[in-house]
Amino acid sequence: METREAPSIVRMDGVGKVYPMGRIRVHALRDVTLSIRQGDFVAVVGPSGSGKSTLLNLIGCLDLPSEGTYQLLGRNVQSLKDNELSRLRGEGIGFVFQDYSLLRRFDALRNVELPHYYVHGRANHGRALQLLSEVGLAGRAAHKPTELSGGEQQRVAVARALMNSPFLLLADEPTGNLDSKSGRELIDLLQRLNAELQLTMVMVTHDPSVSSRAHRVIHLQDGQIVDDRLQESAGLPPDAALGAG
Amino acid sequence: MRSLVNIWFALLGMRTNKLRSSLTILGVIIGVGAVIMIVSLGNGLRRATELEMEAWASGTVEVRAQMWGPVFVEMEAIARDMNVVSGSVDELRLKGMPPTEYQPRGLQANDVEALRKLATSMVEVVPQIETYAQVVYQGQYLPAGNVTGVTPEYLQVYRSEMKYGRFISAEDDSTAAAVVVLDETLVDYAMGQGVNPVGQILHLTVEEVPQNYMIVGVVAKRKGIQGIAPRPVLVPLRSAQLRLNTGAKNQVHLLAARVDSRVPRERQYAVAEINTILRARRGIAPGAQADFWVQDTLEFSEERLRIIRTMTLVLSLIAGISLVVGSIGLMNIMLVGVAERTWEIGLRRALGAQRGDILVQFLAEGVTLALAGGVGGLALGVGGSYAGSRLVTQLRDLATLSPDVFVIALGVSLIVGVVASIYPAWQAAALPPTVALRSG
Numbered sequence: 001m002e003t004r005e006a007p008s009i010v011r012m013d014g015v016g017k018v019y020p021m022g023r024i025r026v027h028a029l030r031d032v033t034l035s036i037r038q039g040d041f042v043a044v045v046g047p048s049g050s051g052k053s054t055l056l057n058l059i060g061c062l063d064l065p066s067e068g069t070y071q072l073l074g075r076n077v078q079s080l081k082d083n084e085l086s087r088l089r090g091e092g093i094g095f096v097f098q099d100y101s102l103l104r105r106f107d108a109l110r111n112v113e114l115p116h117y118y119v120h121g122r123a124n125h126g127r128a129l130q131l132l133s134e135v136g137l138a139g140r141a142a143h144k145p146t147e148l149s150g151g152e153q154q155r156v157a158v159a160r161a162l163m164n165s166p167f168l169l170l171a172d173e174p175t176g177n178l179d180s181k182s183g184r185e186l187i188d189l190l191q192r193l194n195a196e197l198q199l200t201m202v203m204v205t206h207d208p209s210v211s212s213r214a215h216r217v218i219h220l221q222d223g224q225i226v227d228d229r230l231q232e233s234a235g236l237p238p239d240a241a242l243g244a245g
Numbered sequence: 246m247r248s249l250v251n252i253w254f255a256l257l258g259m260r261t262n263k264l265r266s267s268l269t270i271l272g273v274i275i276g277v278g279a280v281i282m283i284v285s286l287g288n289g290l291r292r293a294t295e296l297e298m299e300a301w302a303s304g305t306v307e308v309r310a311q312m313w314g315p316v317f318v319e320m321e322a323i324a325r326d327m328n329v330v331s332g333s334v335d336e337l338r339l340k341g342m343p344p345t346e347y348q349p350r351g352l353q354a355n356d357v358e359a360l361r362k363l364a365t366s367m368v369e370v371v372p373q374i375e376t377y378a379q380v381v382y383q384g385q386y387l388p389a390g391n392v393t394g395v396t397p398e399y400l401q402v403y404r405s406e407m408k409y410g411r412f413i414s415a416e417d418d419s420t421a422a423a424v425v426v427l428d429e430t431l432v433d434y435a436m437g438q439g440v441n442p443v444g445q446i447l448h449l450t451v452e453e454v455p456q457n458y459m460i461v462g463v464v465a466k467r468k469g470i471q472g473i474a475p476r477p478v479l480v481p482l483r484s485a486q487l488r489l490n491t492g493a494k495n496q497v498h499l500l501a502a503r504v505d506s507r508v509p510r511e512r513q514y515a516v517a518e519i520n521t522i523l524r525a526r527r528g529i530a531p532g533a534q535a536d537f538w539v540q541d542t543l544e545f546s547e548e549r550l551r552i553i554r555t556m557t558l559v560l561s562l563i564a565g566i567s568l569v570v571g572s573i574g575l576m577n578i579m580l581v582g583v584a585e586r587t588w589e590i591g592l593r594r595a596l597g598a599q600r601g602d603i604l605v606q607f608l609a610e611g612v613t614l615a616l617a618g619g620v621g622g623l624a625l626g627v628g629g630s631y632a633g634s635r636l637v638t639q640l641r642d643l644a645t646l647s648p649d650v651f652v653i654a655l656g657v658s659l660i661v662g663v664v665a666s667i668y669p670a671w672q673a674a675a676l677p678p679t680v681a682l683r684s685g
Binding site: 089122160164 | 249257260589592596599600677678682
């Protein structure tokens, strides 16, 4: 696969994350070594409490590892200052959350523009409208989140994640709150973005029909990677994948 | 640009919780309003006192001759020698003892001349005679007993202006003319509002002999005077000396000097200068008791102003307590707002917001709430003090709208806003993004 030869975006070496819980220290992640290349579409699976979200937060620079080294685009993340981390997140990383995480008082357009304000300090209606039409919400720019369906809200969130043309898109259970049809449509969208823009994606999920769509599945258990494999059936719709299996 | 965006976010944030924002603003409004009411009524009280004091004493330095005291003791001693046990001046006069040769020197024209030529700290000086007479106008007694003999400098010394007619001229004085100038307050009270009595005849009755005087002018009423002015009836000095039987043919009772400075040290200098000149001219030995008093009429009013200032300050501090309560309310609301929007803060941080962005957003929210309270408080304070000065008799027309009230309102609310929201905003900015996101 040609993506294998692409440059490495995420490179983790012996990364661990320890949370103090009262007097005991809990290892949420332990000795994680992995490399994610440009254009990868990675699904992170595992039972709850296995450290999926912690790994995603570390990759997204929302948190720093307590052990090991983490390089993002060749830069050592642990050495960056808080403002540099903010800038890195704003400019290079798009986030999609399970609960859509839209600001209720902003319409769809403002929600999509939000990352642009923090990076460029001004609005950019043109790009936001273009992204909304790309996710199929051309006529919904002036709608508040409460006036949109769950699927539509999550697509607004995807458009928001794309606002600053990130090199990495992170999704934490993006279909978790959606019905199966909306969920399928959302994964179709993510897959299309991955294919068309060569946008690197890391997605946490526990839904096999979602993880089956990824190129690569990383299996976490008790904070450790227990399985990391490429999928032959990647890219096919879930029914076809099941049929092939 | 970035800060503007954050301020805009802050304004949007406030809009979502209108009731809470309004109540918070109300707290600040009451605090700022209370302070402004006190300050503006205090200013008014001070201004009224200043006006009143200037109206009565006009900020003059007065020199008053000693007319009794040692003289009376002297006469008592003589009376004892003459086997008269005791008695007042009148009793002594009745017993055939002419008191004239024991009379004190009073103040004389020479004193006035000396002050005019030598004193540098005063603008002008006016000699005065104070006496009593019954004032009768068109067969009616006017409610004024004291008649003051003055020279033309009076107008300048007391900063007065004419309402009708003219003032006493130098010629009136030198010829001891039978002319009189009235104060407008007396005319208003006794003859009716807006009556111009110039050209009419007035009787001054001294020892039951009425004398005819022509009213040649009316001195305009001064601001701050309530009731009848202290010197309602003015005649030429010489006329008072010669016609009104004051027993002081070449003397005056009072010198009033205008000192234009309001600086206490300069006024003290003027008092000292007058003392020095008069002691030298009157040949009073160093250390000996002078037979005159020099008094700064402003001294008393300064004292009163100090009391009013202290009072205003104390009341402002009490009013400031409600301001403190208001700002605690604001801080509380900001803390609640931060706690409530922890998730939103995490999201913004994930989307690229720096700590500074979050800090500015919450600071701007607090300051905007406080400034809104400041503007509202300004309206309440100004409106309240005007209403107070209209409705409460003791406070009538006391409210003053001075620029410092605006400075207080905006400055204080700005400080309240920053102080009350800096900690919550800092707390919001310090939240780690993952912790904040988890709280959603």
